[in-house]
Amino acid sequence: MxxxxxxxxxxxxxxxxxxxxxxxxxxxxxxxxxxxxxxxxxxxxxxxxxxxxxxxxxxxxxxxxxxxxxxxxxxxxxxxxxxxxxxxxxxxxxxxxxxxxxxxxxxxxxxxxxxxxxxxxxxxxxxxxxxxxxxxxxxxxxxxxxxxxxxxxxxxxxxxxxTHRLTDITIHDDFNGQGGAVTVGSGVRLNQIYAALKEKGKIFVGGGTATVAAAGGYIQGGGHSSLSPLLGLAADNTLQFTIVTADGQYLTANETENSDLYWALRGGGGGSWGVMVSATFRTFDTFNATYRYTVLTANSTNSSDIASLMTIHATHIHDFDEVRAGQYYWAFRNDSDQTQSLFLRTYLPRLTANESRETMQPFLTDALASGTWTVSEDTFQETVVNDIVYKEDATGAENMLMGSRLVPEEVYETPEAIGKMYEELFDTGLAIVLGHIIAGGKVSENAGIDSAVHPKWRTAKTHLITADYWTDDVVSPSGAVALSSRFQTEFLPIIEKVVGTDAGAYMNEADAYEADFATTFYGDYEKLSQVKSKYDENDLFIVQTGVGSERWDKDGMCKVA
Missing domain, CATH: 3.30.43.10 (Uridine Diphospho-n-acetylenolpyruvylglucosamine Reductase, domain 2)
Structure with missing residues (x-):
């Protein structure tokens, strides 16, 4: 450096x-x-x-x-x-x-x-x-x-x-009688944790971007993973935190010590509770898995073709249930070369490459039947899951605004509605819509865990994201301001026709200008507010859409209530 x-x-x-x-x-x-x-x-x-x-x-x-x-x-x-x-x-x-x-x-x-x-x-x-x-x-x-x-x-x-320089990693054979665990400083990156645990034959629930810090906003937002259908959310598997609160105290938060803060830190949002020092995560015996990267392409920019394909994808959404696979997928329209693509990154735990072919073949057979779509890329990597669960280095420095909703499992009883939603979203001029199969399975089974994780996670099947990108040479500052309202005014009404008005959203990948963030991002906002008052009564830690932010102006500089 x-x-x-x-x-x-x-x-x-x-x-x-x-x-x-x-x-x-x-x-x-x-x-x-x-x-x-x-x-x-x-x-x-x-x-x-x-x-x-x-x-x-x-x-x-x-x-x-x-x-x-x-x-x-x-x-x-x-x-x-x-x-x-x-x-x-x-x-x-x-x-x-x-x-x-x-x-x-x-x-x-x-x-x-x-x-x-x-x-x-x-x-x-x-x-x-x-x-x-x-x-x-x-x-x-x-x-x-x-x-x-x-x-x-x-x-x-x-x-x-x-906290970027807090990079200690401690692996525990048994953490306070709760089994194997790993304690990481809040500057430790996911790829560093995966590598350290691999040496011990262990794995933990973490995200898919190598450079995300597990013990930062990731875990405080709940933390989804391609392993979540198998093992639950990251917040479901966090045993302890250490944190410096607004009064300067260095506290431990777990089930028996500062348990209300421990509750809030698992899903109550990053930046609102103090400065995280470390988090301790449950570990599991590692295993082999297959990562399959598949690209479907169509020489078309017709939204109806995307609609047909996403209807088929929705029809086969339960094909992964038995094996608890996770998948990140995104539909993309490229007007410059008049093509559309569906990219699928699928993580199949404890399956060989050949077995993964069998799992995904019903979807691919139906997707290719119309002749509109072809497989332009299809690769397999079969190895220990620690090596394939993340992407090595995220490409950044792109201006981007997100919006999202959790998609309830019951919505998939009508797959045509999913396809129609994609068609209408692309008709707005949106170029990319992302989806994640990172719910259901163990996430649903963990509904009894008492934490601040939004209850809508427990009934969701997927996580849908819209993403608006722009470059500074094309969009002016006033244009960027205009884009900030686009999710609420253009995209959300289309999505809510399918998922309903109370589906909830994953706060770490969502609209920074969410109109009703207290309901959309959080489950028990009243209880979170009580914990906030106890540990940060003067709102030292305020972030946009965070607990207590409704009392401050947009810059967090002056109280408005």
Whole structure:
């Protein structure tokens, strides 16, 4: 990692005393005395740095290659201010807009990027940052990897506390009488955990992107996995947390100690409860599996052809039930070459490649029967599941907004409705719709677990996502603002005709502008609010669509209620 001492050199320039802001609002970083910042730097052993947007960082080091710019690994390792989707670094709503775009950094603005970061290497560093923010009434942001589709791990005029350097891994043969487990720091990436457990013949429930930090927002949002139909959600398999709360205390949360916080941390949303230090996950004996990657292609851009194929896919949705397979699939229309494709990444536990052929053949036979669709790619990888459950490095640096809903299992009794939904979504001009078979099976069977996981997970079969992408040279800041309402106004009405108005959504992959987030993202919001009041009575930790955020303005700077 390049030296970041140059960050420190900016501190004297940017820190000026301007006085305290209006009562009921937070203080901006520039309103804090320079000597106080120096003391924070000393108390964290020099781990306080100034932060710049990712485009400005690249400008300052003489440019970033395309490979660096798009690598989630490189971005998180080198740019503390980086978000995987750069649109969350911009403040499009400001007048004038505050943006910092790649290759146009002559007039860069800070936007929604924090001014300073504590790159924590210890619990004491985190406590120093939390206590400083609380004492000085500062806005706080928390980040590990920057994989955050809702922009919650960055904040305008804030102090960022980064846990990216908390990378300890401890594997337990027996954790407090609960069987095998692994304790990981909140900066440990999924691929690092999979590799460490492989050496011990173990596996755990984690996501499919290598560079996501398991003990960050992933687990606090509930955490789905291609292994969820077999083993449950990540939150179903979490045994303990350690966390620094708003009062600066370092707490352990499990079934017997701070059990209400333990309840909230499993599905109650990232960024709302404190700064996570570690999480302990249940482990299982590992096993072989087959990963099958299949692409179906049609020389057509007719939405009706997508509708027919997704109707067939819905008809065969239960083909995987017996083997508890997971699948990520996405339908894509490419207007430039007049084609449509369905990409399927299927994970079949304890099946050989030949057995996976048998499992998927009924769907493929029906899909190809019309002659519209052909198999353009079909590959198999049969090995220990630790090696295939994740994608090596996520490609980022694309502006993107998501929206989503959980799809109830009962909806699949009418597969034609699923197909019609896809047709109408593509008729809006949407280019990609994603689906995940990551519910049912063990997720449903775990309905009796007492946690903050949304109850709608227990009756869902799939997770549906719409994704809107854009480039800065095509869409203006005002255009980006307009896109932010598109899910609620265009896509959601189409989806709700099929899934109903109360289907719920996976909060980590959803609409950051969800109209009724308290109901859509959370199950028992009243209980979550009570836990929030107990551990963070003054709302030090506020994120967009997080518990308690209804009391604050969109920037989390001033109370509105």
């Amino acid at each position: 390049p030296s970041m001492h140059w960050f420190v050199s900016f501190l004297p320039v940017l820190i000026t005393a301007r006085g305290v802001l209006t009562q009921g609002c937070r203080v901006r970083p520039g309103d804090v005395d320079q000597d106080a910042w120096k003391q924070l730097n000393e108390s964290t052993s020099g781990h306080l740095f100034a932060v710049v947007p990712s485009a400005q960082y690249c400008f300052n080091i003489g440019g970033c290659t395309d490979e660096q710019w798009t690598s989630s690994t490189w971005r998180s390792d080198n740019m503390p201010g980086s978000m995987l989707q750069p649109n969350w670094e911009q403040d499009y709503d400001a007048n004038p807009p505050e943006v910092c775009l790649r290759n146009t950094t002559g007039n860069c603005k800070q936007g929604n990027v924090p001014h300073y970061v504590v790159l924590a290497e210890s619990v004491e560093d985190i406590q120093a940052g939390v206590n400083f923010a609380r004492t000085n009434n500062l806005r706080v942001a928390i980040k590990s990897s920057g994989h955050d589709y809702l922009g919650r791990s960055t904040a305008k005029d804030s102090l960022l506390i980064s």
